[in-house]
Amino acid sequence: MTKTIYFLLFIFIFFSVKSNAQTEKTNPIFNDNTTIENWLKENHIHTLGLGIIENGKLKQVQVFGEIKNGIPAPYNTIFNVASLTKPITAMVALQLINSGKWSLDEPLYKYWTDPDISNDPRNKKLTTRIILSHQSGFPNWRWMKENKKLSFDFEPGTKYQYSGEGMEYLRKAMESKFKKTIDELAKELLFQPLKMNDTHYIWDNTTDESRFAIGYDTTGKPYETFKNKTANAADDLHTTIEDYGSFLVNILNGGNLKKDIYSEMIKKQVKTKENKYFGLGFEIYDLGNDEFALSHGGSDLGSQCITFILPKSKQGILIFTNADEGYKVYEKLLVHYLGERGQKIVDIETK
Numbered sequence: 001m002t003k004t005i006y007f008l009l010f011i012f013i014f015f016s017v018k019s020n021a022q023t024e025k026t027n028p029i030f031n032d033n034t035t036i037e038n039w040l041k042e043n044h045i046h047t048l049g050l051g052i053i054e055n056g057k058l059k060q061v062q063v064f065g066e067i068k069n070g071i072p073a074p075y076n077t078i079f080n081v082a083s084l085t086k087p088i089t090a091m092v093a094l095q096l097i098n099s100g101k102w103s104l105d106e107p108l109y110k111y112w113t114d115p116d117i118s119n120d121p122r123n124k125k126l127t128t129r130i131i132l133s134h135q136s137g138f139p140n141w142r143w144m145k146e147n148k149k150l151s152f153d154f155e156p157g158t159k160y161q162y163s164g165e166g167m168e169y170l171r172k173a174m175e176s177k178f179k180k181t182i183d184e185l186a187k188e189l190l191f192q193p194l195k196m197n198d199t200h201y202i203w204d205n206t207t208d209e210s211r212f213a214i215g216y217d218t219t220g221k222p223y224e225t226f227k228n229k230t231a232n233a234a235d236d237l238h239t240t241i242e243d244y245g246s247f248l249v250n251i252l253n254g255g256n257l258k259k260d261i262y263s264e265m266i267k268k269q270v271k272t273k274e275n276k277y278f279g280l281g282f283e284i285y286d287l288g289n290d291e292f293a294l295s296h297g298g299s300d301l302g303s304q305c306i307t308f309i310l311p312k313s314k315q316g317i318l319i320f321t322n323a324d325e326g327y328k329v330y331e332k333l334l335v336h337y338l339g340e341r342g343q344k345i346v347d348i349e350t351k
Contacts, residue, residue, distance in 0.1 A: 036064050044220055045323040047073045047213045051245040052337055053309065053316030056252050058245040067213060076240050078198055078212045079320040080226075081305045082298030084244065085201070085237035086167055088186060090132050090265075090281025091247075091255065093170060095189040097128070098261050102174070104129045104280075112173035116142070116150035125156040128170060132280040133269035135159065136166035160270045160278060164234035171233035183231045194250055196243040201231035207238065213322040215302015223302040235300065241318055248309050248316055251294070266294065266311065275348045287344045295345075299327075306330055310341060317342075 040048055047067060052060035067073040096102035108126045117123045122137065130136055137152040139145060140163055150165060171182045178185060183201040191199050200207065207227075215223040228236045254262060268277035268284055275286040282294040290312060297306040304326030309316035317337050319330060334342035 033064065040065050040329075043323075043325055043328045044216070044218060045321050045326050045329065046216050046220075047077060047079075047320075047322045048326075048329065049073075049077060049079055049213075049241040049318070049320035050333070051241040051316075051318035053245065053249060053252065053318075054314070056249060056314035058242065058249050061241050061245065063241065067211065073213065074211055076198060076211060076242065078208065078238050078240055079305065079322060080213075080215065080300065080303045081237050081239055081244065081320060082235055082300040082303045083164070084239075084296055084298040084305055084307065085232065086164075086234050087281045087296050088190065088199075088237060088247070089167055089171060089182060089233040091251070092182065092185050092189055093128050093132065093174065094255070094257060094261055094265060094280065096174070096178075096185075098257050102128065102177075104264065108169065108173040111176045112169065114150050114169060114172075117152065120152060122152050122156055126169065127157075129264075129269070129280065130157045131163075131166040131170045133160070133278045134162050134166060135270055136163050136169065137161065138163040138165040138169070140164050160272050164232075167234035168232065171231070181231055182233055190247065193256075194243075194246050196239070196246060199237065199239040199243045199247075201237055202229055203227035203238065204229075212238070213320075215300075215322045216324070217302065218324050241320060244307070244320075245316075245318055248307060248318065252309050252311055252314055252316065266292070273348075274351060285345050285348055287341055291341065293341070293345060308334070308338065308342075308345065310338070313341065315341070 045065065047063065047065040049063045051058060061075065063073045063075055063077045065073050067077060093102060097104050105127050107124050109124050113123055126136060135157050137154045137156045138150065139153060142148055142150040142165055145151065153161060174185065175181055190196065214225055217223065265280045267279055269280060270278050272278055277284040282296055285293040285295060287293060291310065293308045293310050295308045302322055302324060304323065305320045307318045315338060317334065319333055331346055334345060
């Protein structure tokens with residue numbers, strides 16, 4: 001299966017081909033479901049999941065389109081959300097840190113060292129902080145290298161480079177110490193407490209295939225469904241708008257984290273472009289006037305998803321699609337539902 005492409009590249013492409021969407025709240029595209037269904041067809045999107053957060057609560061969940069030809073997509077449609085897996089893994093680590101069982105700055109070699117870099121002394125510099133802020137020095141995926149082996153592109157902790165390999169490295173270190181899979185840790189620390197019953201790292205006998213949004217390419221041809229049997233800390237999480245919305249609402253309301261841990265999560269750990277940074281597990285958009293947005297996206301074949309939450313105004317939006325061109329609906333939805341703040345996010349991406 002083709003793994004997650006670089007999130008920044010993806011979102012840059014999306015905003016670089018921005019539409020001429022209206023910015024008024026009266027945009028007629030949102031006046032009725034029929035208009036939205038037609039809009040989705042125009043953009044070759046079979047299923048759109050939309051979640052709106054207001055006043056720190058998930059106020060609206062809607063799923064538009066069809067799950068299969070002639071069958072409307074249910075409220076609890078299951079999506080593969082690609083790299084939206086990463087914030088889940090990040091929060092598992094932060095919960096362990098919060099409980100004193102894990103350390104943000106302890107070297108990970110004490111629990112795991114990848115054989116490919118065992119002879120490279122830079123492996124001893126890897127920490128949870130460095131990995132969650134994407135400063136590991138790893139490529140996105142080792143298979144992108146000519147020799148298919150993991151290696152450092154630069155000294156860990158010196159600059160930003162988005163990396164799924166880093167998240168997988170962290171997973172293996174945590175699993176080694178706690179003798180539990182990332183799926184088991186997530187169930188204990190997140191899924192069960194937040195009642196995220198439709199959220200899983202792996203495809204198993206509890207997965208309701210009848211509710212799964214099959215992915216489609218730009219011609220409308222369905223992709224073969226990848227039924228992952230092994231958890232990946234960076235990719236292929238299956239979830240619903242309601243489940244992931246509950247996860248984001250929990251973060252907006254403190255994430256059950258101590259104040260100092262939460263402050264580290266939303267701290268600007270590394271700059272990625274003007275007014276844009278990476279914290280611990282989330283991108284941070286500096287919107288001015290002490291307002292900021294936490295964001296992450298996911299992009300795989302047949303999966304284009306993105307989320308934004310604004311801690312100060314307690315707003316948020318989740319957009320899940322099952323199409324290669326699903327990113328085409330982002331800007332219009334962002335500006336419609338987040339107003340001026342949504343426009344500021346667009347402006348940051350287009351500068």
